[in-house]
Amino acid sequence: MISRSFRPGLTVVLCLGLGSGSAVAEEADAEASDEAASRIEAALFPELSYDSDIGLGFGILGSVAKVRDGVHPWIWNIQAQGYVTLGKGQDGKVTVTYTNDYLDFDFPQLAGGKVRLRGRADFRRQINTPWYGIGNDTDADPDRADGGYHLVDHIYPGLRADALIQLPRGVAVVAGGRLMFNWINFYEGSLLEEQADELVGAGRHQTVQVQAGIILDNRDRELAPQRGVFAEFTLRGGAVLEDFQGYGGLNATLRGYQALIDDRLIVAGRAMADVLVGDPPFYELARFAGTRPDELWGSWGVRGIGMRRYAGKVRLMGNFELRGRLVTFNVLKRPLTIGALGFVDAGRVWAELKQRPDLDGTGLGIHVGGGFGLRLIWGDAFVVRGDFGWSEGSSGIYVDVGHIF
Numbered sequence: 001m002i003s004r005s006f007r008p009g010l011t012v013v014l015c016l017g018l019g020s021g022s023a024v025a026e027e028a029d030a031e032a033s034d035e036a037a038s039r040i041e042a043a044l045f046p047e048l049s050y051d052s053d054i055g056l057g058f059g060i061l062g063s064v065a066k067v068r069d070g071v072h073p074w075i076w077n078i079q080a081q082g083y084v085t086l087g088k089g090q091d092g093k094v095t096v097t098y099t100n101d102y103l104d105f106d107f108p109q110l111a112g113g114k115v116r117l118r119g120r121a122d123f124r125r126q127i128n129t130p131w132y133g134i135g136n137d138t139d140a141d142p143d144r145a146d147g148g149y150h151l152v153d154h155i156y157p158g159l160r161a162d163a164l165i166q167l168p169r170g171v172a173v174v175a176g177g178r179l180m181f182n183w184i185n186f187y188e189g190s191l192l193e194e195q196a197d198e199l200v201g202a203g204r205h206q207t208v209q210v211q212a213g214i215i216l217d218n219r220d221r222e223l224a225p226q227r228g229v230f231a232e233f234t235l236r237g238g239a240v241l242e243d244f245q246g247y248g249g250l251n252a253t254l255r256g257y258q259a260l261i262d263d264r265l266i267v268a269g270r271a272m273a274d275v276l277v278g279d280p281p282f283y284e285l286a287r288f289a290g291t292r293p294d295e296l297w298g299s300w301g302v303r304g305i306g307m308r309r310y311a312g313k314v315r316l317m318g319n320f321e322l323r324g325r326l327v328t329f330n331v332l333k334r335p336l337t338i339g340a341l342g343f344v345d346a347g348r349v350w351a352e353l354k355q356r357p358d359l360d361g362t363g364l365g366i367h368v369g370g371g372f373g374l375r376l377i378w379g380d381a382f383v384v385r386g387d388f389g390w391s392e393g394s395s396g397i398y399v400d401v402g403h404i405f
Contacts, residue, residue, distance in 0.1 A: 037069040041334065041379045047083060047399070057098070059083030061401065065381035071109065073222035074381050079104040079401065089127060090148050090187060099125045108164075119161030119176075129154040130308045131192045134285060135351040135359030136367075138310060152192045153185035154283065162291060164215070174234065174291060175212040182207065182281070200245050201281025209238030211289065219257060224337075224377050224403065226259040226266050234290050240281050247278035251290040255405050266323040270405040276313040277353070285311035285349075292405075299398040302345040303389030304369030306396070312349030312360070319405060320344045323375070331378065339375040344368065345389070367392060375403075 045061040065077040080103045089095040102122035110117060128151045132138040141149055162176030183204050186192040196202040213234030219225040230253075237248045253272045260267060274288040274296075286296050286308035294300035296315055298307040323341040330336070346368045351359040369391035376384040387398045 038075065039067060041065050041067055041381050043378060043382050045384065056087070057083065057085035059100075063382050063401075067380045071113075073108060074106070075109050077104075077106040077381055087128075095127070096125075097127050099123065114166045116164040116166070116172075117161070118164075119159070121159050123157040125153075125155040127151075127153040130306055131190075131282075132309060132311070133191060133195065134282075134311050135356065135361075136310055136312060136349045136365045137359060137361035148187040149190050151187060151190060153183075153187070155181075155183040155185075157181050170216055170218040172215045172217065173213070174215055174232075176210070178207075178209045178238075180207045180209075182283075199282040200243055200279045201240050201283065203242070205240050205242040205281070207238055207240050207281060209236055211236035213251075213291075215291070223380065223383060224375075225257040225268075226263055228257055230255040232290055236289055238280070240279070243279075245279035245281075247276060247280035247284075249274065249276040249280070249289055251275075251288060253290050264325045266325075268321045268323055268403075268405070270317075270319040272315075272317045274315045274317075275353070280313070282311070283308070285313060288315060288317065296347060296349070298396060299387075299400055300404050302347040302367060302369045302391070303343065303371055303387055303398060303404075304345070304391035304394060304396055305347075305367055306394055310347075310349045310367065312351040314350035314353060315347070316349075317347040318345070334379040335377075336379075337375075337377040339377065340372065341375065342370075342372050343387070343389070344370045345391075 042064045043062065047057070047059045047061060059082050061079070061081045061083075063077070063079045066075040068075055081101060083098075083100045084096050085098040086094055087097040089097070100122070101124075102120055104118075104120050106116070106118040108116040108118070128148075130150055131152050132140060132150055158178060158180035160176070160178040162174055164172045164174045166172045182201065184192075184202055186196065186202070192199075192202060201207070211234050213232055216229065216231045219228035219230055232251070232253050234251045235248070236250070237246070239246045251272070251274045253270065255270045256268070258267045259265070272288060272290075274290075276284065287293060288296050288301070295307055296302065296317060297305040297309045301317055321341050321343045323339060325337055325339045328335055328337040346366050348366050349360075350356070369389045371387060371389035373385060373387035378384075383402050385398070385400055385403065389396055389398070
């Protein structure tokens with residue numbers, strides 16, 4: 001899922017939902033029983049937000065899933081979003097500052113539940129995407145912040161698909177690929193313009209990437225797990241086509257969950273290591289990969305730190321959450337759970353595999369964020385989250401779909 005990171009502002013999410021059961025013709029008793037237990041769960045969430053930096057944001061988020069009792073996580077699930085924000089551009093005029101439109105699909109019950117196919121088609125553009133340079137010790141220049149010195153206009157539509165083949169004892173193998181188109185438009189006098197000749201992908205280009213790996217998953221449920229472990233190890237390789245530059249990488253991620261106090265309090269944690277080699281495009285230096293790739297800083301990583309704040313070829317991240325279930329009641333014949341949580345996140349990057357104290361500093365260099373959040377878990381296929389995090393003099397409000405892990 002793609003992240004949206006906000007500094008403190010006002011965010012309102014309105015909820016509408018539809019639910020229906022499924023009907024079947026007269027067939028064998030076993031098949032009729034399975035179909036009778038199936039149902040369609042649909043949700044529609046108009047979104048409205050305001051942020052003093054990026055302006056007024058609005059959009060709509062929808063989800064349709066077919067679920068069946070005893071089948072996890074669902075038979076199929078499709079989500080879509082259209083979202084834009086309006087704010088002042090570099091010329092002072094009101095313009096679209098951020099666009100995030102996507103269509104997700106997930107079919108986990110193919111071949112009798114042994115094959116899962118999932119993917120995404122999306123279009124994203126952010127005219128104020130941050131860039132602070134490479135290394136764990138980069139500085140933000142406050143005297144040039146209003147002139148777009150640390151900003152870049154990045155347009156990046158793409159396609160992504162993965163296939164998982166289920167093996168015994170919760171083990172699966174995964175393989176997939178990604179195609180992304182990139183238009184990098186840097187502002188006159190910006191840091192990216194200064195560094196463009198030294199960076200890969202600082203212009204118009206396309207990237208292709210393939211990855212493969214192995215997964216161990218014994219969680220009791222996927223949407224909001226209370227017990228179990230999810231571990232993955234993936235290798236990837238990619239190329240920037242126009243620059244004839246290639247790169248590779250590995251990702252190792254461990255997530256764990258344990259319920260306390262009659263399942264009303266859950267401890268959840270994630271530890272991740274991600275390493276790149278070769279010549280990756282510069283924006284990949286602030287992202288992590290694996291089966292759920294996203295930004296290292298902000299909504300899906302270390303909350304409270306701005307998007308792409310630190311970049312490097314070696315990345316470590318850890319997240320700890322204490323999740324509480326406050327109350328559950330039915331809405332449109334589906335259970336709606338309201339929950340709250342507290343969290344601590346931490347991350348660190350290294351510019352290269354070798355030591356670079358000129359870019360990374362000489363201290364421990366761990367960046368820590370903390371905060372709290374709310375969760376709405378509706379039915380068997382939908383989670384809405386809202387988090388507030390702060391760190392190192394910055395803060396962020398994040399509204400999105402799904403737990404971050």
